[in-house]
Amino acid sequence: MTAKLPAAIELLRFTDRQHCAEAVAAHVAAALALDIADHGSASLAVSGGSTPAPMFKTLSRLDLGWDKVAVTLADERWVSPDHADSNQAKVQQLLLQNDAAAANYIPLWNNHSDGAADAAALAQTEQALQQLPEKLSCVILGMGNDGHTASLFPCSSELASLWDAESAAAWCQPTTAPHQRITLTPQRLFASKERILHLNGLDKLETLMKALAGTDVSEMPIRAFLNQPITVFWAP
Template identity: 35%
Template sequence: MEGDWRMKIETYPDFDMLTLNVAQRIAGDLNAALLHQDRALLAVPGGTTPGPIFDDLCAADIEWSRVDIILTDERWVPGDHPRSNTKLLKERLLVNRAAEASLLPLHVATETPEEGLPKLIPGLEARLPISVAVLGMGADMHTASLFPDSAELTSALAQDAPVLIPVRPASQPEARVTLAAHVLNGALHKHIVFKGKDKRDALDAALHLPAQKAPIRAVLDGATVHYSES
C-alpha cells in the first residue's frame, strides 16, 4: 500500500467464508446508513463472483423497502437477455426479503446507450451518493466497465464526468454503460471482492500504475478488499 491510502485487505481461507462475511458487512453498512437517512443506495456488480453474496444478502434483516439497488455497470441489452446483469439481480438478489428493494435501471429500450442515458441519469443523480458499493476486479485491473482498453476511459475517470458513461471496450462484444469513477469512489462504504492469485497479483501491480492503465486504482482509497485464493 502506498501513500496515505486507507485501503484494507482482508484475506479468507476460502470463498464460502468470504461470501458470508461480505454479505454481513454489506447488511451492517446498509442498516447503519438507514439510521441517518431515509433511503440507502446499494451499487453491485454483475458477473459470477457476486452471485453467492447475493444469495446470503437477500435474506438479511434490513428494511429493504428503503433501499435502492443499482448495478455498477451493465451491458446495453434488454433485461431478459442471457448476458444481462439485471437478470442476475432479479434472480439472486431481488428475492426473499430483498424483493422489497427498488431496482434503478441501467437500460432503456433504445438502440444505443447515448440515446438512453438522458432518461436514466436524472433518477440516479437524485439518489446519490452511493451508501455501499460492491466492486469486482478483473485480471486486467478493470472494475465496473472501466476497462484499460476502452477509448472512453479517460472521460470515465474525469472528476467532472457525467454519472453514467457509455463505453465500448475493444475486448467486449457489446456496448455498455458504467458508473463514472468519481461516483463509485464517492461511495460511503466500498467493498472490493475477488478470488484467485492472478487477481491478487494484479492488485499488487495496480498499486504501482496510474488509473489509466489500472482503473481499479480510481476506487481503492478507503476501500476494503476481500480476497480468497480459491
C-alpha cells in the same frame, strides 16, 4: 504473496469463497442498516459477474428494511434483461429475492430508442439515477485481470474522458469484451460512503498486487480506487 498496502486499503483474506461471500454480505448489510437508522434510507451499487452470486444469495435473506434500500448496478452490458449476459438479470434472480425483493431497483439499461445505445437512452438512465442520494451507502466493485473495474476498461477509447466526467453514467466500449457498456462514472462511484472490492482466485490477488505496484490508472483503472479508502475481500 505480499505487498505494502496503502493506509487506505484494508485487505481481508478468507480460506474459502463461501465464507468470504458471507462476510461481504454481513458488512454490506451493516452499512445499509446504519444509513437506514441514521437517514431513513440506504443505497447500494453492485457489480455483475460470477463472483458476487453467493454473496447476493446470502444478502437477499438478511432482514434490514429492504423497502428503504435503493439498488443499482455499477455497470451494465447494453443488452435487454432477458439476455444471458445481462447483469440486471443476475441481480434480479439472485439478489432481489427473499427479503431483498422489497428493494427499489434502479436499472441502468432501458429500451428507450428501441434499446439503442444513444444519447436519449443515456439521458433516461441519468434521470433514473437521480433517485439515488448524493452519496451512496455502499459500492461493491469487482476487478478483471486487465485491471478494469465497473466498465472502466483500459482498452476503451472513452476511458480518458471518464475520469473527469461530471455525469452519473457514461458509455464505454471495450475492445477486449463483448457488448456496448454503460457504467457509473468514477465521480459517481467515489460519491459513496464505503467501497468494497470483492475478489476470488489467486489470479485476482496477483492482479491486485500488480495494480498496487504501479500508478498509471490508464493502464489499470482499478488503481484509482486503490488510492482511496476501500475494503478488499479476497478468497482463493
